Amino acid sequence: MAEKLNVELREDFGKGASRRLRAQSRVPAVLYGHGEDPIHLSLPGHETALAARNPNALLELELAGGEKHLALIKEIQRHPLKRSLNHLDLITVRKGEKVEVEIPVVLIGEPVAPSAAFVDLQTLTLSVDALNVPEQVEVSVEGAEDGYQLFAGDVTLPGDSELVTDAEILVVSVALPRVEEEPAEGEAAEGETAEGESTEESAEEE
Template sequence: MAEKLNVELREDFGKGAARRLRVEGRVPAVLYGHGQDPVHLSLPGHETALAARNPNALLELALADGTTHLALIKEIQRHPLKRSLAHLDLIIVRKGEKVEVDIPVVLTGEPVAPAIAVVDAQTLTLSVDALNVPEQIEISVEGAEDGLQLFAGDVTLPGDAELVTDAELLVVAVQIPRVEEEPSEDEEAAEGEQAEGGAEESSEQE
């Protein structure tokens, strides 16, 4: 289901124009793809921020002249401190075509204690239907034991998605955390004596 946004064409460009838009509570964006010239847009800030919580959200962009475009978010730029939306790159998509997108990996369940699950690949690149992009890839580690390794080729993909990422890429590893032992009092005392001995030898040589 596409998120509908009422958008406006932008005629002023540059950092100053973009800054003014953001002050007005809007987000500057550029739309491109399918051989069309880039179209500069102004998006409603609040609605766009809600839609952008899903980085692969499908957007229906409605212009004042009645035309609409279906698009996916290609890149998000955020304010370095406020983390608010600063600019969006949008790519036009059409029904029936496939696109390559990075889908977040999310773990469910808990492995057998004291083992923990470590995510080595935060996303997997999939080729999917442009109008049916999954929000995430869920991998269950419920009851998994120490030593389990899951590679990209082992992951069950949603729908008719196809794996683009290397199938041999390690995605999740279940392991028992290693705890470094603190030195005992005897070891600390021995290290202290060695340090003192070295200092005395240095003094004698001088």
């Protein structure tokens, strides 16, 4: 279901105009797509921030005159410290249209102990229905043992999604946790003695 946002056309541009908008708790944005001229918009800050928590959220943008656009978030620019929204790039989508999106990989289940599961590829690029973008790709590691590997081409995709990512790329692996070995007490003592002797020898030579 689309997130509905009441938006306004933006007539002032530049860094100063953008700062003034953000001071009013609004977010500057640009809507692209289908060969049309870009539309510069002002979005409500709080509602947009909530919608942007899902980077692939479908947005229904409604202008004051009743004109509506369906859009997906293409790129989010955030404040480097506050992490608040600085600017959004949006793309227009239509019913029946396919779009390529990055979908996060999420593990479910537990491997056989003491093995641990590792996500080697955080997202998969999928071609999906623009109006039905999945939030995540679930990969089960229930009962998987050390040495288990799952490649992109073997992942079960949601709905009628199509894989764009290279099918040979490793997505998930299961392995025993690495344990760093500490040097034995005897070895440490020998090393210290050898170091001490070499120091004394140097002193004698001087």
